[in-house]
Amino acid sequence: METLDYDVAIVGTGLAGLRTAIEVLRRDKGRLGLRVAVISKLYLMRSHSVSAEGGTSAVLYPEEGDSFELMAWDTIKGSDFLADQDAVWRFVHIATQEIRLIERWGVPWNRRADGRIEQRWFGGLSFPRATYAQDKTGFFEMRALYDTLLKYENWDRFDENFVTSIVIENNEFKGFTAIDLKTGNFRYFRAKAGVIATGGAGQLYRITSMAASSTGDGYGLAYNAGLPLKDMEFVQFHPTGLVPRGILITEAARGEGAYLINKDGERFMKKYAPSKMELAPRDIVSRAIMKEIMEGRGIYDDNSGLYHVWLDMRHLGKEKIEERLPFIREIGLKYLGIDIVDQPLPIRPTVHYNMGGIHVDIDGKVLNANGSPVKGLWAAGEAACVSIHGSNRLGSNGTNECLVYGYIVGNDVYNYIEKERPALPNPSQNILLAEEDRIFGKILGKESGGEDVYQIKDELKDTMEKYVHVYRTGSDLEKAVIKIKELKERYKYIKLSDKSRIFNYNLEHALELGFMLDIAEVIARGALLRTESRGAHARLDYPNRDDANWLKHTIALKGAEGPLFSYIPVKITMWKPVARVY
Amino acid sequence: MKVRIRRFDGQKAWWQDYEVDAKPSDTVLDILNRIREKHDHTLAFRQSCQMGSCGSCGMVINGLPALACQTRISELKTESIRLEPLYNYKVIKDLVVDLTDFVNKHRSVKPWMIRKNPQELEEAPMEFKVTPDQNLTFVQFDYCIMCGLCLAACPTVAIDPLFLGPQALAQAYRYIADPRDEGFEERIEILDDSHGVWRCHFAGACSYVCPKGVDPAKAIQYLKKEVLKYRLLHKKKASVKPAELIQKPPPANAPKPPPFDFKIEGGE
Amino acid sequence: MEKEKEEKRYKSGLLRSLRPYKFNLERYTYTLHRITGVILILYLIAHVFEIYHLALGPVAWQQTMALLSSLGIWEKIGLWIIAGSALYHGANGLRLILNEAFGMLLGKPVLPEYPYTPTSLSRNQKIAIYTIVVIVVALWIWAGIYLLWGLGII
Ligand SMILES: Cc1cc2nc3c(=O)[nH]c(=O)nc-3n(C[C@H](O)[C@H](O)[C@H](O)COP(=O)(O)OP(=O)(O)OC[C@H]3O[C@@H](n4cnc5c(N)ncnc54)[C@H](O)[C@@H]3O)c2cc1C
Ligand code: HEM
Ligand code: SF4
């Protein structure tokens, strides 16, 4: 075992992780000489954030009619009033500064003719405030942040290091354990402060817009360290995923004016959201599409055996498509041979985002089961749940959350170290040895058992796809819970075929699967308990929002027999919940 | 479909054949995943986004460097597929190569925004004024996903391991051509080197294989021109029009959402 | 041992560098430019050596000339290859100078558009290359005829 000492260890290098690292180094400027470890299971610049397409919301030009109040209201209404309003209020203010800051670091925002930044419409917004760089917004943001990070000296990169556990003792963070995939060595990152920015868990589903690496490890790490997860049952389905695999067709397509059309050639959104039409929030559009398909107005695709509807962009014209949606055109041509200039795309809802996550406070500090902060541990980005998105995230509010919380957490980490001057922690060796033995002895070294990692993963995906989808019912969710339980039991008997040390992806996938099973259980059980429909959580057997009983966050803790649930109130400081119509 | 893969386990190397069923619409990455999940768990290859934007899955497909997730079987027009790790890199295992040199070369050209007044990078009351046309001078080179295919295709990288390579050079030009950047002179010192721009002899293979249309060869030739101009004509500036900073306008009254039900706390 | 061999196989090498198979036309011109450049250097060395005999006096010069003519037709073939090399290297070199020093034939920076045909390898470049090939081949044939004429074959 190799021990590496750092002041700050950051796991995950999506927008959130990179922004945090930059903020710590930027604040420091060599003053305390903080050493930062930046850890990712991929190469740093390959994080899933590169796939974000459409835009990043912020109030840039209040003189033109936008305002912080309006953005906060949109976000809160979009969240179906489950968002913590104090956090939203803070978030909308910092977003503006972040857009301009990363502009200075190189993001090529699309511009107006007079040289100022252009913005566009997105679902659920009352003002076109999605700031964009073509339809590769997240990609350009990642590039600018990665490039800017390279400028600083006082950090080390740990590409392809898979973090396996968080070391916590006496409510104090003591580091991360990891496998260096390149050599297969076990590593202990000893750090005074830790940040988890590991992104979402889209791989729980088969049809997903999320990367193969989005397996929700951060949730699993926290959950297994005895930390609570919040609101995990809210999984966002993006309405327009390309059939068959679910590659994302950005909401910006609809922002620019694309139509959704069913089998009969009808713009069916007029039935579901007469005023916003295609630009209603994602949960509403996803449900509308699923409803059309369920009621037999979907189109059948022979190749994949899936039903879909059409996304029609033909009326936008070639010029506009090339200027603003070139990547969508490329995706259509590349994966289906369809040119959106003269043909519509087959789409259906695809898994996109986890509203829930690690339970953190308004500063991004990770909270323990009693609701008080764990000393020295933060979480940011999709891995954390503040909660800004409540039960449904608005399109273009994900990337800016990563930026804003990268900024907040970076500052908070720096302040913590500056003020408290913590010493390097000294955990008991037993914890580390037990973890090493769990991985290399119990999982890699095991010779008995015959279960196959990939088989279990397949069945898990099928289960989630079938029973825990856009529309949920009590009986479906019960089936899912039973199936997941069975898979968890079988997981104990997995045996790996690859016994080598270097780049043992088999081992990595096995560890990921362990996390995925835990998260799936939390999602399914949490959804079963929540007997209402709110935002992305739509129960056919409880079709209405129930503020009297369910205006509260779900908190899940690991227990001996699966997750234990409790609930905490939503912070409502500005607007009382009202009916949500668009 | 027959798939032949160059395997390497750290000690020995061999060709291995697999027989997989495939649909024409499958990508090479789909096939690889199928092999790993159904046939041989030990096969190592990288992947992440599966939509051609993260740069993980570069490999040599039928003799040409390409992204696996973006190559459809039907495009290959062959009966069988031959997969090898990227050329010109050290192989670690199977299709996984060592990119350490690659990322270090990239870093060595200072690929970040440089301003004479560094404070301008620390706080941003307003943005730079950049017109859509000015954006065009560098956005093409910002498309780079750092997949490293261009270095695998480059005949010069093959004989000079110290050559900065198309990716790093194109990135240097991306910043030099950016009207917001002022690091021209600093970078020229690094680029004007026998392992820098002058090692490039314009084989164009980098542009040919680049999966994102970055056209690194174009960037490098433009760089040479800039270096020559700087050295011979003593021009201290890149030939792009610098962008100016926009001033913050006075605040105005905006329409309001429903009035607050509560007093706001925690705002700033 | 095996490990080193594998590393070498994938790392680099002159062979990989000179093998444009599967790649673009410009990579073929690159290989050819290199090879012709080397031929020209070899010729230059040989030529300097030849001229050097002139300084050693008429006898030495006569001997060198005799040696050369004893090569018979091979001398002419050698000269023909050198002429071809010089023609191609010079013409292609001019194209490269336009590209590299003046940034010509490359196209302006654009918004890449799928399927991404790089402008630096596009129409202008190809026209330049084909023009060079046509001119060089024509002149080379003419040089061949001229050499054969000198031999009195034609
Ligand atoms: C297709 C798509 C399009 C989107 N478009 C938009 C949009 O237009 N606008 C918008 O606002 N939002 C959008 N989003 C949402 C937004 O992109 C994400 O919420 C955001 O990128 C998440 O960033 P992150 O930093 O939290 O995590 P990620 O970018 O997912 O990064 C996770 C990081 O954690 C690392 N990691 C994970 N597990 C481990 C482990 N065990 N050990 C070590 N490292 C680990 C990974 O390697 C990676 O570096 C989109 C999302 C998708 C899927
Ligand atoms: C008409 C006269 C010539 C012109 C215009 C010319 C042009 C060039 C150019 C532009 C290059 C650089 C190629 C690049 O950067 O890609 C080059 C390379 C080279 N030249 Fe010439 N050249 C000429 C004559 C010669 C002669 C007479 C010799 C032999 C002594 C020679 C030998 C070489 C060699 C060895 C190279 C290196 C090839 C490589 O690195 O690929 N050249 N030439
Ligand atoms: S320039 Fe193109 S080929 Fe080279 S690393 Fe960037 S995207 Fe890949």
Ligand code: FES
């Ligand atoms: S998997 Fe991301 S580029 Fe292929």
